[in-house]
Amino acid sequence: MDNNTTETTRKALIEALIERDKPLAERLQKLKINVQDLGQKYAGRSEWHGGSSTGLSVGETFTKQFDLVEFDRSGRTGKVECTGASIFTKAAGEPTTATFGTAGVPSRALPAYQWVPRLLDVLPSQPFAASAACYPRLDASSFTNAAAQQVTELTPKAQSGLTATPIRDNIPTFAHWARASRQSIDDMAALSAFINAALMTGLRRKIEQAVAQQLAALASPLTQQSGATNLVDLAAFAAAQMDDASRVADTACFNTYDWASMVVGKTSQGEYVFEGDAELAARAGMRTAVSSAVPTGTVVVIDSTCLSVLERMAPLIEMSRFVGDDFIENAIVILCESRCLLAIFDTSGIISAQLVTPPATMKS
Numbered sequence: 001m002d003n004n005t006t007e008t009t010r011k012a013l014i015e016a017l018i019e020r021d022k023p024l025a026e027r028l029q030k031l032k033i034n035v036q037d038l039g040q041k042y043a044g045r046s047e048w049h050g051g052s053s054t055g056l057s058v059g060e061t062f063t064k065q066f067d068l069v070e071f072d073r074s075g076r077t078g079k080v081e082c083t084g085a086s087i088f089t090k091a092a093g094e095p096t097t098a099t100f101g102t103a104g105v106p107s108r109a110l111p112a113y114q115w116v117p118r119l120l121d122v123l124p125s126q127p128f129a130a131s132a133a134c135y136p137r138l139d140a141s142s143f144t145n146a147a148a149q150q151v152t153e154l155t156p157k158a159q160s161g162l163t164a165t166p167i168r169d170n171i172p173t174f175a176h177w178a179r180a181s182r183q184s185i186d187d188m189a190a191l192s193a194f195i196n197a198a199l200m201t202g203l204r205r206k207i208e209q210a211v212a213q214q215l216a217a218l219a220s221p222l223t224q225q226s227g228a229t230n231l232v233d234l235a236a237f238a239a240a241q242m243d244d245a246s247r248v249a250d251t252a253c254f255n256t257y258d259w260a261s262m263v264v265g266k267t268s269q270g271e272y273v274f275e276g277d278a279e280l281a282a283r284a285g286m287r288t289a290v291s292s293a294v295p296t297g298t299v300v301v302i303d304s305t306c307l308s309v310l311e312r313m314a315p316l317i318e319m320s321r322f323v324g325d326d327f328i329e330n331a332i333v334i335l336c337e338s339r340c341l342l343a344i345f346d347t348s349g350i351i352s353a354q355l356v357t358p359p360a361t362m363k364s
Helices: 003-020 022-048 058-065 068-074 182-187 189-218 231-244 256-264 276-284
Strands: 079-082 096-099 125-127 132-138 164-170 173-181 251-254 287-290 298-302 307-320 331-344 350-354
Touching: 003 022, 132 331, 164 331, 173 182, 173 189, 182 189, 182 331, 189 298, 189 307, 189 331, 189 350, 231 251, 231 256, 231 276, 231 298, 231 350, 251 256, 256 276, 256 287, 276 287
Parallel strands: 125 307, 251 287
Antiparallel strands: 079 096, 132 164, 173 331, 251 298, 298 350, 307 331
16 A cells, blocks of 8 residues: 555545544534633622632633543543632632532531420430330329327327329330432432431420320429419429429429510510520529420429439431332331330429410510
């Protein structure tokens, strides 16, 4: 084969390659124009926020770092890093990583549910290994104190009355679940944490509602509240009544909005009745808990030695792919479950009191 033939073949091959890659070149040119336009907009935004455009624009950086071989092979581009001003501040921010063809998750993507100290957090608890609990419960109303000074020797002593009822309760189960895409959970760790926190917080609130209902059902009523003008006053009267029953009040539980109304409550002269949470807690003279599970207009005062939360199974998050068609649908079931029971040993250690005048309309 002579040189002329070789040269002709080489030129034909080059023309064929150029013709084959012409659509790719056109796509690349359009992409370059679009990205350069994006870079100009990006530079303008940096100046608008008080920053200045430093270094190459997004378009220029992309064009400079573009890998033609990789684009031809896979149809994807590489990652481009460019430094610019933060859109939330007027000062230059940290380097921003822009990824073409993929998506990223910001470090603060979803707000986590927060469990603040509430009723459950102030009640004593203990691990419990059985499926049912058997214990005696003293009935405060049944106690008659007949203790008396003996006047005459060799005569019968006074007899007091006290009733204890044997209680047998099964440990209830509290649970709920949610279904999510496995791909979403894998791609976004923040989503998984958010779902877990939401399930755990919701479970604890339901347990707390059950505990509050049980306390309200078994609590002794307040017998004296003359002069009380707010729920903190009622807590003081309840502590006094409990003291007469040889119990020591150590916790006062309020409804969330009742507590807020007392914090913002004002006198007829427009002055605050209480100087914030600290004074309210100090006036109560005991530990305080705030929860929406406590009925509005009610304060529940507790001697925590008279009860205990029996924890058969601590709140737990579990995941499974083997429910129904979850495996073939690439789904995950997230289960949140707990088993616990409030055991009340002496009803004289719980007093519930309602205020005649709603806290929101009270004035001193």
